[in-house]
Amino acid sequence: MKIGVIGGGSIGLLFTAYLSKSPHEVVLFVRREAQQQAIGTMGLTLKYGSSVYTCQPGVRLLSGADHNDIDVLIVAVKSYNIEQVMPEIGEKFSRTRSILFVQNGMQHLRVLPKLQMHSIYIGVVEHGALKESDHLISHTGLGQTKIAPYLDGHSGINWEKLSKENFPFTYQNDWYAMLSEKLHINAVINPLTAILKVTNGALLTNPYWVYLMKQLSKEACKVLNIKDHEAWKDLVTVCKNTSLNKSSMLRDIENNRKTEIDAINGFLLNSAQQKNIEVPNNRFVFQVIKGMEESMESRGNNG
Structure with missing residues (x-):
């Protein structure tokens, strides 16, 4: 083969x-x-x-x-x-x-x-x-x-x-269950680590960041129709197991590359709109990451 x-x-x-x-x-x-x-x-x-x-x-x-x-x-x-x-x-x-x-x-x-x-x-x-x-x-x-x-x-x-x-x-x-579980995890870890410029495990060390994680997680679970209690446990496990890792979105930001925010939180925003669900925290991190991308592009064009 x-x-x-x-x-x-x-x-x-x-x-x-x-x-x-x-x-x-x-x-x-x-x-x-x-x-x-x-x-x-x-x-x-x-x-x-x-x-x-x-x-x-x-x-x-x-x-x-x-x-x-x-x-x-x-x-x-x-x-x-x-x-x-x-x-x-x-x-x-x-x-x-x-x-x-x-x-x-x-x-x-x-x-x-x-x-x-x-x-x-x-x-x-x-x-x-x-x-x-x-x-x-x-x-x-x-x-x-x-x-x-x-x-x-x-x-x-x-x-x-x-x-x-x-x-x-x-x-x-079940491809949907598999992808939605991963999307939920990515929608929380990726934008937060990229904005805060911390490793995955560091998110669990600060109660204010844990609060943000929970808000993003609840919104994602509602849009994806998955059980938030089980999803939260999986999310914490991934953070612990990859505690020293940098997320792909953080690496993209560090290297002045376009991120996958559109495919992750952007997808959630589109789905939430179709289902008439409010997701203010996901909208916020989406806007911040898009703004960071825009800022990188401006610096690149001026350099």
Whole structure:
């Protein structure tokens, strides 16, 4: 089986490195020639604790010719880049039988019905990863990848068989329950850590921040129709288990990159409006993060 991974960021590199330990051939699809050349020359190096592993996956430019030799495709680009890669997925992977999307939030779901020729799966990645360079990825936090069928999930792919040590896959039946649980967690941790510029665990050390967490959590649970008591326990557990980690949104802000606020809290705002539910705390953090993005863009244009 030939596995393709689209995305040269932290999650794409993490998947590529671990799946390269399997007997299957792995091909990474990137946008920049510089990254293609770096991995082609030096290989892809994975660091976890004191262990270092270097592999030599295939590396192609996504803009290249047809990629119809790929059996299974994992799409690991940011949620706001999904619409950019959709035409290439539709045109160049027409024979690929299974496609897994591992984005944050739920905004990307609206474009997936365009791929009805394929078996579509949704994934939730609970690992921590830090891209140190174009060819070096650090696995900063152990977790799992949960996978659920979204459109015609009867392709015969046994995702759990792709599990490697420190990189397990677990199969779920209910994609909505899986995504809503993750969205709830992201909607609280990501914007607060990005605004306060603290690690995940630090949120639990300050009673004022815990209060904000609870307000965001209650609103998200109401919109997503999930039980707030269980959701709160899961949220606290994630904060504790990833206490030293920086959220992806905080890293984006620190590196002057666009965040996924639209796919996370923005999705909640849209859903709340449709359901006539008031979510003032989520609206506030959404506006703050959008303002931070706007400020970064202004500085970039003036620099």
